[in-house]
Amino acid sequence: MLIRSFRVRFLLWNVLLTGAVLIAFGALTMGLSYRGGLERLDSDLQENARREFRNARHANFREGATPLWRSEYGGGPEQVPLALLIRERVSTNVLLQSEAWSSELSASEFADPPLSQQASSLENREGPFGRRPPPHEDREGLFGHRPPPPELEEGGMPPPPFGGDSPQPGEKFEPPPLEKGPFISLKLADGDWRFGVMGQRDLTVVIGVTLQPLQTQMRQLAQVLLIAFLPGLLLIAISGWILTSRAMRPVRVLTRTAEGITARGLDQRLPLTREAAEFNRLSEVFNQMLDRLEKSFRQATRFSADAAHELKTPLAILQGQLEESLRDSQEDLAHQQLCASLLEEVQRLKGIVRKLLLLSLADAGELRVQREAVDLKALVGNAAEDVGILAPGLTVDVQADSRVTVPGDPGLLAQVVQNLVGNAIKYNRESGWIRLELESLPDWVRLAVSNSGSPIPADAQPRIFERFYRGDSSRAREVEGAGLGLSLSREIARAHGGSLVLEQSDGEGTTFVLQIPLVPQDPHV
Amino acid sequence: MKILIVEDEKKISAFVKKGLTEAGFTVDVEHNGDDGYRRATHESYDAIVLDIMLPGRDGLSILSSLREKKNPVPVILLTARSELRERLDGLNQGADDYLTKPFYMEELIARLQAITRRSGGEGLSLLQVEDLVMNLLTREVTRGATAVELTAREFNLLEYLLRSPGRVLTRTQILEHVWGYNFDPQTNLVDVYIQRVRKKIAPNGEVDLIETLRGVGYRCRKDG
Numbered sequence: 001m002l003i004r005s006f007r008v009r010f011l012l013w014n015v016l017l018t019g020a021v022l023i024a025f026g027a028l029t030m031g032l033s034y035r036g037g038l039e040r041l042d043s044d045l046q047e048n049a050r051r052e053f054r055n056a057r058h059a060n061f062r063e064g065a066t067p068l069w070r071s072e073y074g075g076g077p078e079q080v081p082l083a084l085l086i087r088e089r090v091s092t093n094v095l096l097q098s099e100a101w102s103s104e105l106s107a108s109e110f111a112d113p114p115l116s117q118q119a120s121s122l123e124n125r126e127g128p129f130g131r132r133p134p135p136h137e138d139r140e141g142l143f144g145h146r147p148p149p150p151e152l153e154e155g156g157m158p159p160p161p162f163g164g165d166s167p168q169p170g171e172k173f174e175p176p177p178l179e180k181g182p183f184i185s186l187k188l189a190d191g192d193w194r195f196g197v198m199g200q201r202d203l204t205v206v207i208g209v210t211l212q213p214l215q216t217q218m219r220q221l222a223q224v225l226l227i228a229f230l231p232g233l234l235l236i237a238i239s240g241w242i243l244t245s246r247a248m249r250p251v252r253v254l255t256r257t258a259e260g261i262t263a264r265g266l267d268q269r270l271p272l273t274r275e276a277a278e279f280n281r282l283s284e285v286f287n288q289m290l291d292r293l294e295k296s297f298r299q300a301t302r303f304s305a306d307a308a309h310e311l312k313t314p315l316a317i318l319q320g321q322l323e324e325s326l327r328d329s330q331e332d333l334a335h336q337q338l339c340a341s342l343l344e345e346v347q348r349l350k351g352i353v354r355k356l357l358l359l360s361l362a363d364a365g366e367l368r369v370q371r372e373a374v375d376l377k378a379l380v381g382n383a384a385e386d387v388g389i390l391a392p393g394l395t396v397d398v399q400a401d402s403r404v405t406v407p408g409d410p411g412l413l414a415q416v417v418q419n420l421v422g423n424a425i426k427y428n429r430e431s432g433w434i435r436l437e438l439e440s441l442p443d444w445v446r447l448a449v450s451n452s453g454s455p456i457p458a459d460a461q462p463r464i465f466e467r468f469y470r471g472d473s474s475r476a477r478e479v480e481g482a483g484l485g486l487s488l489s490r491e492i493a494r495a496h497g498g499s500l501v502l503e504q505s506d507g508e509g510t511t512f513v514l515q516i517p518l519v520p521q522d523p524h525v
Numbered sequence: 526m527k528i529l530i531v532e533d534e535k536k537i538s539a540f541v542k543k544g545l546t547e548a549g550f551t552v553d554v555e556h557n558g559d560d561g562y563r564r565a566t567h568e569s570y571d572a573i574v575l576d577i578m579l580p581g582r583d584g585l586s587i588l589s590s591l592r593e594k595k596n597p598v599p600v601i602l603l604t605a606r607s608e609l610r611e612r613l614d615g616l617n618q619g620a621d622d623y624l625t626k627p628f629y630m631e632e633l634i635a636r637l638q639a640i641t642r643r644s645g646g647e648g649l650s651l652l653q654v655e656d657l658v659m660n661l662l663t664r665e666v667t668r669g670a671t672a673v674e675l676t677a678r679e680f681n682l683l684e685y686l687l688r689s690p691g692r693v694l695t696r697t698q699i700l701e702h703v704w705g706y707n708f709d710p711q712t713n714l715v716d717v718y719i720q721r722v723r724k725k726i727a728p729n730g731e732v733d734l735i736e737t738l739r740g741v742g743y744r745c746r747k748d749g
Contacts, residue, residue: 312627313537313626316537316605317534317627323698324540324543324544326695327544327547333739333741340696340742344696346627347697386711386714389714389718390713410705422711
């Protein structure tokens, strides 16, 4: 779908882009906080693994005990069970498997973490830790080395990151390093779990915890983001609408002014504004264009007026001398015929010049009407009488109100009526009809001239009032006239404050309607 | 009948002078506004034909000065340019009639006869050729003892012919006079109307007063 309003398009783009940015931002936030949560979880898993190693190496390693999750994770007093599996590195002998260890899981899925460089180097550097037995030493001995940390016996409190293995006062002791294996997320029957594999010397711990609390947190975060997203978008849409309407205001002013500029009002200019300097350039360019347009329009108008005027004097001489010559040659019929024929052509030229002059006056907005009471009914009656003579084959039907006079110029209005009736004769079919309806309305006089000609093609209808337009060329050749008649008639109607329109043209006939106001009005363009 | 023509275009003033002289007027010609005004105020004329565009004083200023001096001489204005406005100005300033260039001499003669009749009185309101009499005031027409009924157009057509007996009028001339400004000449209208008038003014088979000149126009028979 094509959206035509710049404003709506701008708004849609605005909302779309802002929405995309917000969504990207939300997704990034979610992603980052999920990753942060996982990292925290992983380091907690590591701590728990450390603790479980310690427990395993101490005496309080009890088969079947339920190791609990010791972390802030889960956010509350409720602690979640840990899935825990401790096995020997080499023999893969399972030493401990917690209750939460799902039956779906098999210990072999989790490969032992590689021995870290640090761990192997520590093994080689036995010197400083002389009292520590090597990893392949007897496990009992190993366990016997270290007493359980006191905090663990109190229970509940998670071990401080490295505090669990903190050396005794005065003793230089470092906890055995953890070899970290991969942390992976697994989908189990009861939801997603996070597992880590860690090794410490001869033991490997697979430790896992449910991801549900983290996922709940993420859902809550998503809800918060979503709740902020929609009103935010709405706010942006509203502010975008207000902004565009403010930004479009100078354009609206320009449009309104430009609308008022017509061919008759070319002297108007767009105002320059102070608050929207960016648009001033546009106004200036527009005004310069109007300057040029006005100048060339005035030149063209003056040219046709001057040309028409200049033509009149030679025409007057031509006509006067032909008339004189006609009078002088009283008995020379051939010469008289020549003069009469030339006079007829001069008459035709006069008609064209007069029409051009009137049209150029109309273009310059100076076709002013000197009004007197014009008996339209008499004009129409005369025209109907002429039809009977010019085209005896046509049926003429005149319907007129009893007395119809309008304020107007008798010569010009007669021209309009003659033109309309003349066209109704020209563009008619043989033994067709012409109907003249003259009615006096409260404010207007309406003259409808209809005939039975073939309909004017739809694509030609808007053009018939154009100058020198002659309809289709095949028809035009049969008919006399320069194609100025309808154009001039419309100008005359407008100069009287009235109108001339093609009301219909179809199989039932063609109707032109002339309306002249009963109260003199200023011409409307 | 003494007429002053003030017209700067010499060819126009020449054929106007010739035409009016042939029609029985006495004609003086001036070619600029100042001379024209001097002549109009110092001599007495039955009518003045005044061009509007003149070197020196223009026609409208001459007209208004004459009217300020309470000079009632009938004036016909010749206009060329924006005919509507000049006509309006001219009539407002006391012109009796106006003609737009190009005009027919026969039309000017008809207008001059009309305005001098207006100022001249009853005797000129009758036109007569043989036993056809036309009363321009009562608009009655009689052929011998028989009254003839004419429509307005037929009356105007007959009047135009009777004003210039013995002179050829072309169909376009008649059309312009009787039908007014005609932008698209339909000269066969004239033929039909001439036939009608011919029939009406010879109700009892009298002599045909209207002569047809094929391809030219019509001529009213001259007395004698």
